[in-house]
Amino acid sequence: MAWNYEESKERLSKQWQSLQKSGINIAKLTREMDLNNLSPSDARLVHGVHVYTAIMNFSELLANPLMRRDDFKRLLRYCHCLQVELRRMVQDIFEGDKIQVQGPKFHGLIFKPYDDDQWLAWKSVLAAVAFHLMLREAVPQVFPTYPAIVPTSGLDLGDSVVANVGIRGDRELISIGRPANYAAKVLDGADTITIGERLWSALESDQQDLFNEDEGVYRLDCGDLAHPEKIIRDAGFSFSIDRCVDKLQESLDSIPLDTITVEEAKVAIDLGLLGPKHAKWCSGASIFVDIDGYTALIDSLKDDLEALGKAVQVLHLFRYELRQVTEVDFSAVTIQHQGDRLQALLHVPAGEEGRICRKAVDLCISYNSSVEEVLNVHHNILGPLHVAIGCDYGKSLVSRLGVRGDLDSACFGDAVLTAETIQLQMKGNEIGITEQLHKAISDGAIRDSFSLDEERKMYIGNATWAAIEQAEQAKAYTAKAIPSYSKAGSIVFGISAQAEEARPLKVTRPWGV
Amino acid sequence: MGSVVRGQRLRPAWYLLAPSRLETEREALRSLPFFTFAHEYFRNQLWIVIGTLRFTWERSRKEENLQVRIEYPDRFPDELPAVFDDKCVFVTGVDDGHLFWNHALCLTCPARGEFSLGSDCLIEEVLGASLVWLNKRLIFERNGRKDWPGPAEKHGVLANIDLQIERAGLTANLRVVNWLNRLCDDARTGKRILPLDPYEPCLCGSAKKLKFCHGEHLQPIVKLLADKSLWPRFTLRDNNAL
Numbered sequence: 001m002a003w004n005y006e007e008s009k010e011r012l013s014k015q016w017q018s019l020q021k022s023g024i025n026i027a028k029l030t031r032e033m034d035l036n037n038l039s040p041s042d043a044r045l046v047h048g049v050h051v052y053t054a055i056m057n058f059s060e061l062l063a064n065p066l067m068r069r070d071d072f073k074r075l076l077r078y079c080h081c082l083q084v085e086l087r088r089m090v091q092d093i094f095e096g097d098k099i100q101v102q103g104p105k106f107h108g109l110i111f112k113p114y115d116d117d118q119w120l121a122w123k124s125v126l127a128a129v130a131f132h133l134m135l136r137e138a139v140p141q142v143f144p145t146y147p148a149i150v151p152t153s154g155l156d157l158g159d160s161v162v163a164n165v166g167i168r169g170d171r172e173l174i175s176i177g178r179p180a181n182y183a184a185k186v187l188d189g190a191d192t193i194t195i196g197e198r199l200w201s202a203l204e205s206d207q208q209d210l211f212n213e214d215e216g217v218y219r220l221d222c223g224d225l226a227h228p229e230k231i232i233r234d235a236g237f238s239f240s241i242d243r244c245v246d247k248l249q250e251s252l253d254s255i256p257l258d259t260i261t262v263e264e265a266k267v268a269i270d271l272g273l274l275g276p277k278h279a280k281w282c283s284g285a286s287i288f289v290d291i292d293g294y295t296a297l298i299d300s301l302k303d304d305l306e307a308l309g310k311a312v313q314v315l316h317l318f319r320y321e322l323r324q325v326t327e328v329d330f331s332a333v334t335i336q337h338q339g340d341r342l343q344a345l346l347h348v349p350a351g352e353e354g355r356i357c358r359k360a361v362d363l364c365i366s367y368n369s370s371v372e373e374v375l376n377v378h379h380n381i382l383g384p385l386h387v388a389i390g391c392d393y394g395k396s397l398v399s400r401l402g403v404r405g406d407l408d409s410a411c412f413g414d415a416v417l418t419a420e421t422i423q424l425q426m427k428g429n430e431i432g433i434t435e436q437l438h439k440a441i442s443d444g445a446i447r448d449s450f451s452l453d454e455e456r457k458m459y460i461g462n463a464t465w466a467a468i469e470q471a472e473q474a475k476a477y478t479a480k481a482i483p484s485y486s487k488a489g490s491i492v493f494g495i496s497a498q499a500e501e502a503r504p505l506k507v508t509r510p511w512g513v
Numbered sequence: 514m515g516s517v518v519r520g521q522r523l524r525p526a527w528y529l530l531a532p533s534r535l536e537t538e539r540e541a542l543r544s545l546p547f548f549t550f551a552h553e554y555f556r557n558q559l560w561i562v563i564g565t566l567r568f569t570w571e572r573s574r575k576e577e578n579l580q581v582r583i584e585y586p587d588r589f590p591d592e593l594p595a596v597f598d599d600k601c602v603f604v605t606g607v608d609d610g611h612l613f614w615n616h617a618l619c620l621t622c623p624a625r626g627e628f629s630l631g632s633d634c635l636i637e638e639v640l641g642a643s644l645v646w647l648n649k650r651l652i653f654e655r656n657g658r659k660d661w662p663g664p665a666e667k668h669g670v671l672a673n674i675d676l677q678i679e680r681a682g683l684t685a686n687l688r689v690v691n692w693l694n695r696l697c698d699d700a701r702t703g704k705r706i707l708p709l710d711p712y713e714p715c716l717c718g719s720a721k722k723l724k725f726c727h728g729e730h731l732q733p734i735v736k737l738l739a740d741k742s743l744w745p746r747f748t749l750r751d752n753n754a755l
Contacts, residue, residue, distance in 0.1 A: 005575035369573060465573035470652045477649065477663035493568050493648050 003329045003366035003465065008321065008374045015320050016379055024309040026161065030114060035097055035162050035173055036406070043163040043312050045302070048111030049124035049155055049199060050175065050183040051096070053086060053131045056150040056190055058104040059417055064147045071262035071281055072397045075412065078146055079104065080276040080401045081251040082139065086131060087402065088247060093237050094127040099162070099175050101401055101408035102338050103416065105184070106131075109162070109175060121157055121202035125220070126232050128153040128193045130239050132222045133229060136191065138244035142252055154187040156180075156196035159302050163312055165319050165337055172337050176315065177302070180339055181295045186217050193220045262397070266350045269333050269398055271409050279399035284347025285360030285437070286411065286419040287332075287391045289367050291318055291340040292428030294385060307382070314381050315340060321370050322387075330363045335398070335411045341423075345396060345411055357393050357440030364389045364431045365446070369464040372429060386428025392418040393436055422458055429462045445472040526558040527589045534590065535560065541636050548640050551580075558587040563599060566644050579647045581618075583636075590631050593623055596643045603650055609661040610653065611646060611668070618646050622672035671697075674734050681717075681730035688718050689731075696738055706739040708732070 022041045029044040038044065061067050067075040086106045090096040096110035110124045135151040160177030179196070186194040200208060200218040210225070211218035225231065232239045255276055265282040274280065294315065301307040322342045326332045332346035346360045367387055376384040394415025400407035422432040433450065438459040441447040445468050450461035473493070528535040542550045542562060549565040562583040569576050582599040586592040598616045605612050611619040620642045621627050628638050652662045667675050674693065683689040700706060709716075715726030723731065 003573070005570070005573040007574075373573070373575075466570065466575065466655070469570050469572045470655050473648065474652050474656070474660070474662035477652075480664070492571050 002362065003325060003369060005369070005373060005465070008325070008370050009378060011324060012317065012321055012374055012379060016317055019313045019316055024313050026305050026309045026312065029111065029162070036164065036171075038162070038164040038173075040164060040171070040316065043161050043309070045159055045305075045308070046109065046111050046162050046175075047114070047159050048096075048109050048179075049120060049157045050099075050160065050180045051090070051106075051108045051110060051124055051128055051131075052154045052184045052187055053106045053108075053128065053135075054152055054154075054187050055082075055104040055135075056152045057147075058412075059414065061104075061147055061149075062412065062414060062417075066145065067147070070257070072279075072412070073257055073260045073262055074146065076260060076262070076276070076279050076397065076399055076401075077252070077255055077257065078143060079410065079412070080255065081142070081248050082106075082135065082149075083401050083408070084251050084403055085134060085138075085244060085248055087406075089130060089134065089239070089244075090127060093130065093239050094123060096124075096127065098406075099173055099180075100336070100338060101410060102336065102343075103410050103412060105187075107175070107180075107184070109160075117157065117202040118204060121199050122204070122207055122235070124155055124157075124199070125193065125195065125203070125207070126235055126237065128155055129222060129225065129228050130232050130237070132191055132193070133232075133239075133241060134244045134248075136222075138241050138248055141245050142248040150190045152187050152189055152191070153193045154183040154185070154195075155193065155199055156183040156186070157199040157202055161298060161308065161312055163315070165316060174337055174339050176295065176298050176312075176339050178295055178299045189219055189221070191222045193222060194218070195220075264350070265347055265398070268331055268348050269345070271333065271335075271398070271400060274398065274400045274409075275407060276399065276401055279397055281395060281397045282345075282347040282350065283353065283356070283393070283395050284345050284415075285356055285363075285391055285393045286396060286413065286416040287342075287344045287346065287360065287364060287367075287389065288419050288423035289322055289342045289344070290388045290423055290426075291315070292386045292388045292426075294318075294340040297382060297385070301382075311382055314379070314385070317379060318371070318375065318385070321375060322367060325363070325366050325370055329366060330359060332363060333398070335409045343411065343416075345398065347396075353393070354440050357437045358442060360391055360393065361433060361437055361441055361446060364391050364433065365449075365463050365465060365468070368429065368431060368462070369466065372464045373466055388423055388426035388428055389431040390419045390421070390423025390426055391432070391437060392416075392422065392434045394418070425456060425458075426460070431461050431463065432456075432458050433461075434458060445469075526555075526560075526587055527585070528555075528560050537633055538585070538636060541633065542640075545637060545640060547644055560585040560589075566640065566647055568644055568648065577647065577651060581640075581643060583640075590635050593621070593628055593630070594636065594639055596620065596639060603654070607658055610658065611650065611661060613668075618643055619668050620646060622666075622676055624673055624676050670737050673737055677730045677734050681727045683717055683727065683730075686717055689716050689727075692716050693734070696735070700738045706735060708739070709735050 024041050024043065026043045026045055029046045061075060083101045083106060087098045090098055090108040094110055095112045096108050099107040099109050110127055113119060131153060132151045135149045139149055156179040158177065158179035160175050160180045162175050164171045164173055182196050186196065188194055195218050197216065200211060211220045229241060260277050262279045262281055265280040269280050298311055301311055319337055323334050326334050326344045330346060331348055332344050335343040335345055346356060346363055349355055367389055371387050392415040394413055396411050396413035396416055398411050401410050402408050418434065426432045438450055449463035449468050450459040453460050542548060547566060547568055551563045551565065553562045565578050565580050567576060567578045579602060580599045582597040584595045586594065596618045598612065598618065601616055603612055605614050605616060613619055629635055649662045666672060678684055709723060709732055711724035711728050712722050715721050715723045716731060717727050719726050
């Protein structure tokens with residue numbers, strides 16, 4: 001099965017009709033609600049601080065021999081315990097909510113109080129300090145032999161749209177808007193909390209003095225804070241490192257190493273069967289597909305709730321199509337929707353590296369084709385949108401982390417990190433692949449559609465199936481070598497069209513027309 | 514319908530002269546896998562068929578359709594049927610767009626004799642070429658109307674001139690090419706085109722007289738360029754300009 005223009009057009013048309021029928025209601029979040037209960041036709045405009053806390057040295061963890069032992073069981077348990085504790089802290093101590101766990105990255109949202117930006121800003125900074133304290137000081141007490149974690153956090157204040165996307169039983173909470181994106185982009189510096197201009201402006205002056213300006217963002221080195229635990233407690237939060245240690249120990253005890261099973265995935269992974277105690281590993285291609293310009297679109301519309309509703313519907317449509325291409329057209333696995341980005345894994349047929357690499361490149365081209373040839377042509381509702389795609393091949397560990405009823409899919413591996421790095425460097429309508437993937441491509445026309453970027457050490461292309469085919473046919477016409485095949489009931493034009501009972505068209509000189 | 518006036522003589526249309534051929538054509542059109550026969554009608558001496566050409570791209574499986582109008586000329590099957598972009602999907606007046614001003618597809622230079630005139634498979638050849646034309650035009654549109662896929666060939670009168678030069682084996686002769694360029698410029702600017710003197714030395718540079726050298730091919734070129742009535746019919750533009 002592969003991507004098919006006609007099928008893509010038809011399913012998108014049906015999906016758009018269904019979305020229009022159900023409509024969308026966007027309202028400001030002004031009182032407490034469980035965001036997980038939002039229906040697909042509902043979304044909330046949430047004013048709050050987005051907090052991203054990431055493990056900066058995650059690639060070191062992946063390379064660590066202890067973590068690699070027993071098929072990464074320890075790494076899986078380590079990540080699980082950390083994410084459960086971060087979730088507990090943001091919900092129980094700082095009255096926020098977990099939006100998503102994105103592999104080694106935790107995304108939380110702090111939105112209370114609704115009408116006091118100064119307190120909200122300071123509270124979120126304290127939450128990030130608490131996360132760092134937990135990761136730096138509590139974790140080594142519970143995991144003394146494990147490699148130390150270097151945390152980093154990014155925060156930003158503003159309005160974002162929170163929606164629940166996906167099909168019934170498989171919904172994901174996503175957050176779209178500048179603060180959600182910006183907070184993830186400014187993540188940098190060991191044990192450093194980086195905040196955006198708007199959040200910094202909301203702080204009181206003595207709080208602002210804690211931060212150093214660095215090219216438009218403000219950074220706080222957590223090591224510079226004297227008695228951070230006391231600062232948090234003095235602000236009225238019931239945070240203590242000892243409590244974190246207890247909770248981490250509790251999580252650790254609940255998941256002994258011998259209860260964890262990690263198996264090789266030989267058939268397509270069913271994420272629903274995975275959990276903290278059950279993971280799969282596989283060699284496959286990790287792919288990130290980001291909708292370029294969508295965040296800017298949301299920001300430009302935030303005062304117009306009706307247009308914002310349309311934009312959320314467009315996101316639903318993109319999400320639906322990207323998922324269909326992944327799962328239906330290529331039998332790959334959708335790991336996660338991260339805001340306006342999709343993470344996918346292609347690992348079948350298991351053990352056939354060459355075929356997986358070729359299929360992965362086809363999948364990347366199919367994503368781009370769906371967007372450029374179908375969505376932008378037939379569903380150009382708020383202007384054209386493009387996707388930036390990054391892809392790499394390697395061994396990955398797939399599982400779901402979190403607490404019962406609220407598990408987040410996670411996929412770890414060097415290839416995942418590389419694919420994400422590549423995707424972040426891509427612009428709209430650009431596909432970035434590694435040399436390994438490029439070497440595996442056997443089709444000359446596809447290979448020629450990528451060019452080497454020597455500086456970034458990757459191959460970049462903006463191919464769609466139509467563009468590849470047209471370039472291929474134009475070249476063949478020039479070389480006076482195009483075969484045109486007909487078969488009963490339809491005509492298939494192509495260089496390699498080898499339909500059974502094919503016969504050449506009765507054209508004396510097809511290139512001479 | 515029925516007969517047309519040619520001078521003072523009345524002559525029945527080809528389909529009245531050969532009703533069985535009309536049936537053959539209908540059958541041929543209905544049996545083509547890449548053509549959907551929609552309907553037909555008669556206008557003056559012409560039999561006109563409306564239908565859709567279609568094909569699928571091999572990689573993306575995208576289907577392409579083009580509604581065409583086929584006009585069978587009064588001298589069919591000794592003259593080629595003309596195929597038109599019936600819905601005017603493609604714009605005319607584009608250099609190298611291979612579409613005449615009246616939305617007729619520019620399929621061939623008839624003088625090349627590429628199609629099997631008089632044969633039963635003539636329409637299959639014409640529609641097959643139309644299908645290739647559609648494929649090429651879509652590629653042409655996609656590449657920003659820059660390059661027509663395949664070797665660039667001229668249209669109408671210019672194609673006939675190229676054919677004459679090709680047949681004379683003078684495509685690489687710079688003297689002839691320069692003379693031809695000058696002649697075309699004169700035709701474009703409306704200057705009078707004088708016939709060639711057959712007893713002058715041949716333009717190819719041989720010592721022979723034109724009549725005994727390349728006169729057979731070069732004299733028709735001058736005739737073609739001098740006959741302005743041919744231009745609107747044979748060029749891509751309708752403004753009587755070259």
